[in-house]
Amino acid sequence: MEKQTQASKTVALEKITDLVNRFRKNLDTYRGGAYNETQVRREYIDPFWKALGWDIDNEKGEMDAYKDVIHEDKVRVEGRMKAPDYCFKIKSDSKFYLEAKKPSIFIKGDIHPAIQVRSYGWNRKLAISLLMDFEEFAVYDCSKKPKKDDKPAIGRISYMTFEEYGEQFDFLWENFSREAAESGRFDKYARASSKGKTGDTVDKEFLKSMDAWRVELAKNIAVNNEKLAEEDINRAVQLVIDRILFLRICEGREVEANSNLTYFAGKENCYKGLCKYFKQADDKYNSGIFDFSKDSLTPNIKIDDNVITDILKELYYGDYNFEAIPVEILGNAYEQFLGKVIRLTAGHHAKVEEKPEVRKAGGVYYTPQYIVDYIVKNTVGKLVEGKKPNEVAKLRVCDPACGSGSFLLGAYQFLLDWHMEWYQNHPEDAAGGKKKESKLTPNGRLTTSEKKRILLNNIYGVDIDSQAVEVTKLSLLLKALEGETDASIHTQLELFHERILPNLEENIRCGNSLIGPDYFSGSLIPDTEELKRVNPFDWKAAFPHVFEAGGFDAVIGNPPYGFHQIHTAAIKPYLKENYSSAQGSFEHYFLFYEKGLSLLKSGGVHGYIAPVTWLTIPSAKSLRKVILDEFAITEINWLPELVFANAQVNTLISIIKADNHDLVFIKIIDELNSALSSYQEKILKQSNFIKADYYIGIFENEIERAILEKGFIDKIRPLGEIARPCSGYNPYEVGKGQAPEGGLQTKDTVISKPYHSIKKINEDWKQEVIGRDLSRYFLNISGNRWIKYGPWLAAPRDKGNFLGHRLLVQEITGGKSKRIIASYCDKEIYHSRDVIPIKCENALPHPFFLLGVLNSWLITWYHHKRNPKAQKGLFPKVLVSDLAKLPIRTIDFTDPADKSRHDTMVSLVDKMLELHKRQAESTSDSEKESLRRIIDDTDRQIDALVYELYGLTEEEIRIVEGKE
Helix, strand or coil: CHHHHHHHHHHHHHHHHHHHHHHHHCHHHHHCCCCCHHHHHHHHHHHHHHHCCCCCCCCCCCCHHHCCEEECCCEEECCEEECCCEEEEECCEEEEEEEECCCCCCCCCCHHHHHHHHHHHHHHCCCEEEEECCCEEEEEECCCCCCCCCCCCCCEEEEEEHHHCCCCHHHHHHHHCHHHHHHCHHHHHHHHHCCCCCCCCHHHHHHHHHHHHHHHHHHHHHHHCCCCCHHHHHHHHHHHHHHHHHHHHHHHCCCCCCCCHHHHCCCCCHHHHHHHHHHHHHHHHCCCCCCCCCCCCHHHCCCCHHHHHHHHHHHHHCCCCCCCCCHHHHHHHHHHHCCEEEEECCCCCEEEEECHHHHHHCCCCCCCHHHHHHHHHCCHHHHHCCCCHHHHCCCCEEECCCCCCHHHHHHHHHHHHHHHHHHHHCHHHHHCCCCCCCCECCCCCECHHHHHHHHHHHEEEEECCHHHHHHHHHHHHHHHHCCCCHHHHHHHHHHCCCCCCCCCCCCEEECECCCCHHHHCCCCCCCHHHHHHHCECCHHHHCHHHHHCCCEEEEEECCCCCCCCCCCCCCHHHHHHHCCCCCCCCCHHHHHHHHHHHCEEEEEEEEEEEEHHHHCCHHHHHHHHHHHHHCEEEEEEECCCCCCCCCCCCEEEEEEECCCCCEEEEEEECCCCCCCCCEEEEEEEHHHHHHCCCCCCCCCCHHHHHHHHHHHHCCEEEHHHCCEECCCEECCCCCCCCCCCCCCCCHHHHHHCCCEECCCCCCCEEEECCHHHECCECECCCCCCEEECCCCCCECCCHHHHCCCEEEEECECECCCCECCEEEECCCCECECCEEEEECCCCCCCHHHHHHHHCCHHHHHHHHHHCHHHHCCCCCECCHHHHHHCEEECCCCCCHHHHHHHHHHHHHHHHHHHHHHHHHHCCCHHHHHHHHHHHHHHHHHHHHHHHHHCCCCHHHHHHHCCCC
């Protein structure tokens, strides 16, 4: 493959060099205005991209959905339809736009082409897009909304002239060839190059608009409809926005006549007029969105004309591209939208605020599309292998916490693509018989009926939030409408006498996935508020045909994390009784794992993205027992940090099968890209996880596991049995602590930090150290940090944590090797949670012995292998619980050889402390260098002594040190 790629590169360079030479010969002519854009595209730009491997002319004869390049893809910019010259794609995934210009236009200095291409990319939420007239080539960041007066250099990432194509060929090939787009290199380049990761992307702008509409609608409905309850106002606002958006998107996609909605803008009683239009839409679509037989609320509310008019105007005259905006981007905005709720004040005025669970979690975190696609491919994708459409029709896919529907959308899109490809390759199946409708339209797309059939047969979801359920339905229905036109809709209505969309009431249900009706068994009629709060859900009653067939074939999703929604006094006993994983300090996602797995039929596949902690933490052992004893883990994909923007949570993708096999594929993903294609892989045995007392250690192979466990048989005890790891304090947190003057800490307290000072004010102020004051063996007490210690702090600790003989461990492990960093201290020193004290309260072993063991490479290696947070790319950590479990070699002081090893360690560490002290005090560079060499040698002696204490062989030492 490598030789083939190199050969392709060589040929591509030759072709581009030839184009450059020809262009140079006629440069003056080309710069004249007579040489137009069509000519430069045909003679130079098209051949340029063909050389980079793109099928510019669709020589493979692919259907629209699978073409490499779409010419003149439609985008609305500034209220008008425009068409970028090229859209480069890998299957259905758009990578970048290219706007072509004739050579007489000065790309580097002309403001208009730059704004034009940035507008195209921004509307489609593409990270970057390109400008090219062959003489010039420019790459633009499209993540930020362009402004009309932006200079041409704003957002420009890269620029070159045709004379540099040869010199820059590697750059072009590595980032813009088709092979680069397919392998994920383009995505990596785009992410690294895009400056607007926190900018005003189209989904963020759309969210701002929806938030503003909600606020105005809520306030207006509350004022004009004084008898409406809070729940009714929330529902009414959601339905109004959903209905208007649905119809506006239908117009943008030419399913509805354009500007139908604008008819109502500015009219008297425009909301009443809209309701009549909504009723007509129900006759046409049958989507459930407009079903007034189940909605007696919204037709009878009053909304002022100006509120509706303002929303409609923004939908038409704003910058949103409803022709091209993907449903997935809409879902992203809606996911954030669902994180807020309308509350009523005592005076029946409406305000919008974050839901308590969202506020506690720090926000709503939308699952990136490439994660959704990977899970779908490795669950649904595996299930359809080798099957025909009539067999795939029997597959049932479920997300038991569907939110805005991103995973169900991904599964539905995958099945649409799979069916279209199948019918393309099996035209006899696509054609149907005399009495059967064709499965494909004349242009090669799935018919409306086929898309409806797939949606109703295959896609199922549940969520406790009724608004989320409605958004999921909306998203799926809009996905079903993609590719439809007014003509295709008219044919269906007239020819087949059926409405366009399916009703998803039976597929997407509202309820508590974790709690069944038995929650109220034995009680009287439940209180209305409690029934609403618990919202029990009966899976078998809701989906009887699914469970008659044994259950779901695939369960996928991103389950809720945290504790807040389940650890209530009323619900916790029920969960403990009904879930094996509800042991100790269990998390929400533990239960969703167990529930999701219980919904699978034999041979079914389960795919979740979840925190990594379930692999190792003690509280998840019961969950691990369920998974390891009853199911088969086929894949664990350890993901880099920041999968979820602004969320400091380490996550993994697990693929689990209701089956029996022993091999587990472990992928440590090096970097995020659309294919998750950059990883280190190993194969482990599930049976070994069981043998390791249900501990899933994915960073250790069989040989390493033998080393990790060899010492536990005899002279090893956990550190927590020898010394006492404890915790530092938390100084500031809103709503915590008891201030001297009374009251809890406020936001101002957190900002002003009144209990910290750079000098000692009086005897109440204590010296403080922070994590970066620690190094291996040496503690640098700077003397300029002081804290007023007492109950006014958010979470003070026992003062004994900061006194006496103890080791201080930096919470963040250090350097490229992420080593444990421990120092000795016997002074009164205070610190927050970024320093972990280990109290040495026993006479033996000596604290210096423990310090040498903790700072050894063997213990760092053990920590890396056994503790997930040690693997974090940003801020790798050692926790109090990790330290307590570290294996410490005990000493038999009656054995002269053992006592000698102990005393030797104490002596070496004593020497190390003195060496570090002298090095810190030295002012001579040469002396510091000499001391550093002695320190390094002493470090090696300590490591060698630790290997001896733990009984490692030479071969095992080489493995630990990475020399094997």
